[in-house]
Amino acid sequence: MSExxxxxxxxxxxxxxxxxxxxxxxxxxxxxVIITGYILQDYHPIIIxxxxxxxxxIVIFGFSVYYGNASIYDPYWxxxxxxxxxxxxxxxxxxNDIGLREAIVxxxxxxxxxxxxxxxxxRWRGLNHxxxxxxxxxxxxxxxxxxxxxLGIHLFPTILVFGGCLPLYAILFTGINAFGLLDCLAIVVxxxxxxxxxxxxxxxxxxxxxxxxxxxxxxxxxxxxxxxPNYFGEVLFWWGLFLFALAANITYWWTxxxxxxxxxxxxCISIPLIENHMLKRNPDYILLIQKIxxxxxxxxxxxxxxNLPRG
Numbered sequence: 001m002s003e004x005x006x007x008x009x010x011x012x013x014x015x016x017x018x019x020x021x022x023x024x025x026x027x028x029x030x031x032x033v034i035i036t037g038y039i040l041q042d043y044h045p046i047i048i049x050x051x052x053x054x055x056x057x058i059v060i061f062g063f064s065v066y067y068g069n070a071s072i073y074d075p076y077w078x079x080x081x082x083x084x085x086x087x088x089x090x091x092x093x094x095x096n097d098i099g100l101r102e103a104i105v106x107x108x109x110x111x112x113x114x115x116x117x118x119x120x121x122x123r124w125r126g127l128n129h130x131x132x133x134x135x136x137x138x139x140x141x142x143x144x145x146x147x148x149x150x151l152g153i154h155l156f157p158t159i160l161v162f163g164g165c166l167p168l169y170a171i172l173f174t175g176i177n178a179f180g181l182l183d184c185l186a187i188v189v190x191x192x193x194x195x196x197x198x199x200x201x202x203x204x205x206x207x208x209x210x211x212x213x214x215x216x217x218x219x220x221x222x223x224x225x226x227x228x229p230n231y232f233g234e235v236l237f238w239w240g241l242f243l244f245a246l247a248a249n250i251t252y253w254w255t256x257x258x259x260x261x262x263x264x265x266x267x268c269i270s271i272p273l274i275e276n277h278m279l280k281r282n283p284d285y286i287l288l289i290q291k292i293x294x295x296x297x298x299x300x301x302x303x304x305x306x307n308l309p310r311g
Contacts, residue, residue, distance in 0.1 A: 018126030022072055025063035026079060029056035033083065045091050046169060049084050050162055056080070057158040061150055069127050070134040070153045077161055078116035084165045085109055085172060092173040100179045105171050105244050108190050112237055115194065119201045133273060160265055163258035164238045167245030170255055175248035182247035190240025196222065196297075197233025204230065217288060225297035227288055228274070231266045232295055238262050267295055 033052040040048045057076070064072040085106065089098075098106075134153060141148045203221040211218075222229035238259040245255050271294060278285040 014128075015124075015126035018124075018128070019121070021063070021067065021127065022075070025060055025072055026075075028063075029059040030083075032056060032059050037087070045088055045173065046166075049087055049165075049169075052087070053080060053084065053158055053162050054155075057154050061154045064149070064154070065146070067127055069130045070149055071124065071129070071131045072127075073154050073157075074124070074131065075117050075120050076154075077157060078113045078120070080158070080161055081165050081168070082109060082113045084162070085168045088169050088172045099175070101175060101183055101244065101248060102172055104183075104187060105168070105190075105241070108187075108194065108240075109168070112190075112194050115198055116234075119198075119205075122205065132277065136277075157265075160258075160261050163261050164241070166255040166258050167241040167252070170245035170252035171241075171248045174252060177248055177250075180247060182243060186240050186243035186247060189243055190237055193233045193236035193240055195233075196236065197230050200229035200233060217282065217285060219288060219292065222297060223292075225293065227292050227294050228266075228271055229297055231271065232297060235259070235263050235266050271295065 032055045036052040036055045037048055040051055043051075057073075060073050060076055064070045089102070089106070134149075137148050137152065138145045200222045203223060204218060207218045207220075207223075226232055242256055242259045245252050275285075275289065275294075279289075
């Protein structure tokens with residue numbers, strides 16, 4: 001059997017079939033997760049969750065290689081955290097007495113996961129389409145793409161997301177403090193992050209759906225304050241989880257490594273990559289770079305979209 005489907009077969013897979021294949025991949029990953037958890041049941045909960053997370057990633061990688069499309073991995077970012085949280089909750093003492101903090105965190109996590117996964121599904125065109133970033137890596141790395149695909153596109157984000165989930169362990173497994181003011185701040189940060197990301201994604205979706213002028217650039221709404229408000233909201237959410245962890249048990253301050261790594265991913269890798277891509281597609285994007293904040297929304301940077309070229 002060839003490493004990937006040939007071009008004709010690849011193009012023949014419609015969106016409905018693509019979703020079914022993607023769902024099958026994730027169901028297979030769940031089965032492997034259960035098996036891994038059973039085999040390692042005597043180990044520390046963090047080790048079990050980490051090993052199961054790795055095993056699931058390998059399964060998704062296998063599907064992405066077979067179908068020649070690394071975008072199968074994309075929803076993993078928002079799908080994996082609820083499963084990790086559920087595992088830690090089921091193996092913690094709080095499962096029989098879920099407190100206010102735990103309940104709020106689980107609700108926020110579920111809302112974040114469902115919304116982000118839906119946003120991906122709404123934009124995904126199916127297996128006949130692969131994210132431009134993966135195509136770029138495929139063209140640049142040639143025969144080495146297999147290694148880049150596994151280490152860079154699959155394993156690296158899995159490690160980052162798992163790091164981002166470590167505060168959930170502190171919240172669900174080791175919480176010793178009563179609900180307090182820091183929890184209130186965490187709610188504001190996490191809920192605000194979800195709102196910002198959802199609002200930015202909606203504005204981007206509406207812009208792409210109604211804008212027939214390919215040369216026009218989005219610079220209204222939240223996008224008039226930040227060039228990547230959706231990324232800002234995403235990063236802020238993980239910092240919200242960390243604040244909950246501090247509120248639950250301050251000795252787990254070291255879980256800050258999760259939100260720090262995710263922040264660096266977006267600010268040092270994702271945003272520069274997209275910025276270069278946008279400049280190549282439309283040199284006028286430099287106007288936004290000069291006038292609008294790159295990441296943190298800033299009122300002083302609000303852009304007058306009437307100055308943008310109309311194509």
